[in-house]
Amino acid sequence: MTDAPLLAAARRNNPDDAVPVWFMRQAGRSLPEYREVREGIAMLDACAMPDLVREITMQPVRRHGVDAAIFYSDIVVPIKAVGLDLEITPGIGPVIAEPIRERADLDRLPELTPDMVGYVSEAVGLIVAELGGPDSAVPLIGFAGAPFTLASYLIEGGPSKDYARTKALMLGDPDLWHGLCSRLAQISRVFLEVQVAAGAQAVQLFDSWAGSLPARDYERYVMPHSAEVLSALGATGVPRIHFGVGTGELLPLMGAAGADVVGVDWRIPLDEAARRVGPAYALQGNLDPALLGAPWEVLAERVRDVIRAGAAADGHIFNLGHGVPPKADPATLSRVVELIHTEGPELRRAARAAAGRKDDQ
Ligand SMILES: Cc1c2[nH]c(c1CCC(=O)O)Cc1[nH]c(c(CCC(=O)O)c1C)Cc1[nH]c(c(CCC(=O)O)c1C)Cc1[nH]c(c(C)c1CCC(=O)O)C2
Numbered sequence: 001m002t003d004a005p006l007l008a009a010a011r012r013n014n015p016d017d018a019v020p021v022w023f024m025r026q027a028g029r030s031l032p033e034y035r036e037v038r039e040g041i042a043m044l045d046a047c048a049m050p051d052l053v054r055e056i057t058m059q060p061v062r063r064h065g066v067d068a069a070i071f072y073s074d075i076v077v078p079i080k081a082v083g084l085d086l087e088i089t090p091g092i093g094p095v096i097a098e099p100i101r102e103r104a105d106l107d108r109l110p111e112l113t114p115d116m117v118g119y120v121s122e123a124v125g126l127i128v129a130e131l132g133g134p135d136s137a138v139p140l141i142g143f144a145g146a147p148f149t150l151a152s153y154l155i156e157g158g159p160s161k162d163y164a165r166t167k168a169l170m171l172g173d174p175d176l177w178h179g180l181c182s183r184l185a186q187i188s189r190v191f192l193e194v195q196v197a198a199g200a201q202a203v204q205l206f207d208s209w210a211g212s213l214p215a216r217d218y219e220r221y222v223m224p225h226s227a228e229v230l231s232a233l234g235a236t237g238v239p240r241i242h243f244g245v246g247t248g249e250l251l252p253l254m255g256a257a258g259a260d261v262v263g264v265d266w267r268i269p270l271d272e273a274a275r276r277v278g279p280a281y282a283l284q285g286n287l288d289p290a291l292l293g294a295p296w297e298v299l300a301e302r303v304r305d306v307i308r309a310g311a312a313a314d315g316h317i318f319n320l321g322h323g324v325p326p327k328a329d330p331a332t333l334s335r336v337v338e339l340i341h342t343e344g345p346e347l348r349r350a351a352r353a354a355a356g357r358k359d360d361q
Pocket residue numbers: 023024025026027028029043070071072073074075076088089090091092093094143206208323
């Protein structure tokens with residue numbers, strides 16, 4: 001039995017030099033069929049409707065022919081499931097009614113148990129069945145938010161530009177910080193374990209905003225909690241992808257936290273990322289989402305550049321450096337997938353052969 005291309009690349013066991021591709025936020029507002037089925041249904045209500053979640057998760061797979069589905073949910077779904085009062089406000093993001101600021105606030109964050117997210121198991125089961133079962137060529141990626149990124153929403157009360165309150169609490173009250181992050185690690189771990197138990201074949205831990213930290217603080221205050229989540233998931237045997245935005249200086253630590261695949265945004269080229277993390281990791285990324293609006297030939301050449309640079313890693317999963325912008329033209333995304341599938345293996349082989357010749361000199 002051969003691995004699905006995405007799983008083969010994640011495991012760096014990729015003799016065909018396939019370049020699998022999916023897009024963060026591939027399900028969502030860029031798709032008219034998404035806007036249609038979401039009409040009149042709040043985001044968090046939609047996340048608790050298994051058949052709707054199946055439909056939304058499958059939409060980009062049908063339309064673009066991507067090599068993975070990503071579970072339609074949100075990083076704050078398990079936080080809401082344990083009982084914290086929050087909403088997702090369109091155009092803004094998660095908004096927390098009463099932010100977490102002191103020790104007593106931790107009482108509002110009890111442990112997550114699988115029965116609290118029964119609709120997640122149910123939706124994952126429906127999606128994996130529609131994809132063709134556990135050995136499908138198109139696996140389902142489950143995901144969760146990492147403790148730092150979740151903590152930033154809970155402490156700030158919503159999205160933030162500077163994470164000032166988060167950093168003040170982290171450095172000013174390390175006991176409370178570690179108490180909060182331990183609880184969030186438990187919640188993320190169980191949320192991921194539920195998805196894997198129901199059939200998800202890979203997982204991604206989103207630490208979207210960790211790039212706001214210097215490596216020294218990341219290593220001390222954040223990495224142990226993300227490592228707890230990732231190492232627990234290691235027991236399931238599914239590949240673990242670890243991603244954040246602006247994390248060029250954190251990449252080696254994000255790998256060492258227990259990832260199989262390190263996700264990279266568009267700010268550094270993948271060959272440089274490969275040098276930084278070393279040979280023990282596959283890479284995922286890293287086309288600048290803003291370039292989806294550039295003239296096709298310009299975009300196509302950048303897609304080829306990403307594939308060539310990604311050849312420096314033994315496994316490369318093509319993705320954007322962050323999510324699909326809501327205004328992206330879906331036809332452009334489909335064309336990018338087709339280009340990667342038709343030209344990817346040859347571009348990758350040629351780049352690897354050229355690098356090999358250089359090594360031999
Ligand atoms: C930081 C973060 C959040 N949510 C998530 C992250 C980490 C990924 C990242 O870095 O972007 C994770 C997430 N959220 C969503 C997915 C679904 C799967 C996919 O990638 O296709 C995933 C993986 C759906 C969603 N989550 C959200 C939407 C848009 C709201 C909608 O469609 O009504 C979707 C499709 C809402 C959301 N939720 C969040 C934000 C910032 C927003 C955007 C608010 C807005 O612009 O309206 C928090």
